Amino acid sequence: MEEDEFFGEKTFQHFCAEFIKHSQEIGDGWEWRTSKDCSEGYMCKIHFQIKPGMLMSPPGTSAHVQTCLPMEEALELPLDDFEKTETTTGSKVIKYEYHVLYSCSYQVPVLYFRASFLDGRPLALKDIWEGTHECYKTRLLQEPWDTITQQEHPILGQPFFVLHPCKTNEFMTPVLKNSRKINRSVNYITSWLSVVGPVVGLNLPLSYARTASQDEGNVN
Amino acid sequence: MHYPIGLLFDLLASSSALPWNITVHFKSFPEKDLLHCPSKDAIEAHFMSCVKEADALKHKSQVINEMQKKDHKQLWMGLQNDRFDQFWAINRKLMEYPAEENGFRYIPFRIYQTTTERPFIQKLFRPVAADGQLHTLGDLLKEVCPSAIAPEDGEKKNQVMIHGIEPMLETPLQWLSEHLSYPDNFLHISIIPQPTD
Numbered sequence: 001m002e003e004d005e006f007f008g009e010k011t012f013q014h015f016c017a018e019f020i021k022h023s024q025e026i027g028d029g030w031e032w033r034t035s036k037d038c039s040e041g042y043m044c045k046i047h048f049q050i051k052p053g054m055l056m057s058p059p060g061t062s063a064h065v066q067t068c069l070p071m072e073e074a075l076e077l078p079l080d081d082f083e084k085t086e087t088t089t090g091s092k093v094i095k096y097e098y099h100v101l102y103s104c105s106y107q108v109p110v111l112y113f114r115a116s117f118l119d120g121r122p123l124a125l126k127d128i129w130e131g132t133h134e135c136y137k138t139r140l141l142q143e144p145w146d147t148i149t150q151q152e153h154p155i156l157g158q159p160f161f162v163l164h165p166c167k168t169n170e171f172m173t174p175v176l177k178n179s180r181k182i183n184r185s186v187n188y189i190t191s192w193l194s195v196v197g198p199v200v201g202l203n204l205p206l207s208y209a210r211t212a213s214q215d216e217g218n219v220n
Numbered sequence: 221m222h223y224p225i226g227l228l229f230d231l232l233a234s235s236s237a238l239p240w241n242i243t244v245h246f247k248s249f250p251e252k253d254l255l256h257c258p259s260k261d262a263i264e265a266h267f268m269s270c271v272k273e274a275d276a277l278k279h280k281s282q283v284i285n286e287m288q289k290k291d292h293k294q295l296w297m298g299l300q301n302d303r304f305d306q307f308w309a310i311n312r313k314l315m316e317y318p319a320e321e322n323g324f325r326y327i328p329f330r331i332y333q334t335t336t337e338r339p340f341i342q343k344l345f346r347p348v349a350a351d352g353q354l355h356t357l358g359d360l361l362k363e364v365c366p367s368a369i370a371p372e373d374g375e376k377k378n379q380v381m382i383h384g385i386e387p388m389l390e391t392p393l394q395w396l397s398e399h400l401s402y403p404d405n406f407l408h409i410s411i412i413p414q415p416t417d
Contacts (some may be wrong), residue, residue, distance in 0.1 A: 036337055067366050105273045105328075122251045125258070149265055150255050152222070157339040159255045166272055166281065 007188060009040070012102040012109060015189040016043050021120050022211045024203075028204075035155045042155065045101040049201065051092050093118050098202055100193065101154065108168040109189060112153055112160040125150055128161055128200070148200070163196050171195060187211075222255055222266050224402050230381045230410040231332050264296050267404055271295065274328035274405035275314060277344075278397075283314055299403050307403070314405055315398050322354065323347035323394035327409040331365050342367055347394035357396060358389030368411045381410045 016032065020043065023030035034041040099112040115123040130149060153160045172192060179186040190208045197204060233240055249256065257263065271292075286290075293311050294324050298307030317324055324354035327347050329339040343364050347355055361368045361380065369389065370376045379386055382400050 104342070105276045149269060150262075151266075151269075152255065152339055154340070154342070155338055157337070158252060164269070166276070167320075 009102050013185050019189045045098045049094050051061045108165050110165045111163045114160045227408040234414050270404035277326040277328045278324035326395045328392050332407045333411045354392040357391050378411050
């Protein structure tokens with residue numbers, strides 16, 4: 001494997017800064033956080049999702065309510081609405097927290113995430129496995145432990161689910177090789193997150209891709 | 221924690237006499253703070269994940285990836301069933317390095333202190349310097365955890381412990397990695413306050 005395909009922490013931070021700049025422009029909610037001793041940082045995003053309930057919903061309401069509410073809207077809704085929803089349809093609001101950290105062992109970014117109900121109860125690993133996108137389910141069920149595992153967050157120390165980074169180079173190398181061939185710069189974080197994010201319910205608006213190619217002249 | 225029991229003892233109770241008395245709780249599992257252990261498969265997955273990460277550091281994952289699934293299984297089963305020869309038949313390959321090098325690419329290590337919020341320190345560190353000299357345990361600490369070692373003329377404030385002993389700071393890190401690593405191929409190092417007796 002070529003040294004080019006791996007990138008260092010400084011490059012990671014640079015691409016994250018570019019990514020967050022665009023996130024701020026479109027209100028996508030990503031922010032940068034640093035460890036207490038400020039030696040390292042990571043990207044963080046929180047979003048809320050309504051999971052459809054198991055019980056029959058009363059006539060008039062839609063049977064499947066699986067919408068992603070931007071944080072501001074979710075917080076504006078009077079709390080009563082959620083409580084009412086819980087008892088009538090049984091659907092629940094889940095808070096997802098995504099962190100993008102740099103792994104010096106694999107020299108790639110890693111996606112950490114956790115999910116909990118509004119009352120703080122965390123979701124179990126099997127709920128996470130069940131909640132992944134249909135097209136990833138087969139592979140996940142064959143080798144669940146190789147794909148999503150639970151680990152200690154290297155900076156916060158709390159349990160998080162992790163998308164295992166050992167295969168990252170496999171799919172990123174062709175992306176980087178191609179971008180070099182067609183002479184178009186690519187934001188590693190944007191490309192990588194657009195591949196791994198959907199596996200765990202994290203989607204990136206298309207505008208990120210348009211921005212990445214516009215940055216061509218600006219990468220130092 | 222998914223930490224090796226020896227590490228937990230060094231870090232939290234090294235001054236206690238053996239046997240180590242612990243309290244086991246059966247209620248109110250602190251989901252937010254600790255990793256749950258749902259099955260033996262979870263432990264195997266965690267162990268293999270550590271071994272793979274160690275090999276990513278030592279050999280850019282070449283050795284572990286060249287092995288077959290049955291070799292990975294043998295490593296785990298050797299550990300699980302306390303079969304030294306079975307374990308080392310595979311593990312010795314993870315401890316080799318090319319003849320032209322003087323050691324691994326980077327050393328897999330984690331440094332633990334109870335006084336910090338961060339769970340451990342893990343950074344890239346080469347076992348051999350540019351001039352070919354072998355880096356020592358002292359070199360590692362000076363670089364990634366300088367507060368752990370006392371200044372030249374100062375009083376010794378901490379113990380640097382691996383497997384319950386304090387190796388000399390002059391010990392080459394490459395040697396420590398080959399001979400004092402835990403089964404997961406990491407050097408788990410505890411920095412604990414010097415006991416005052």
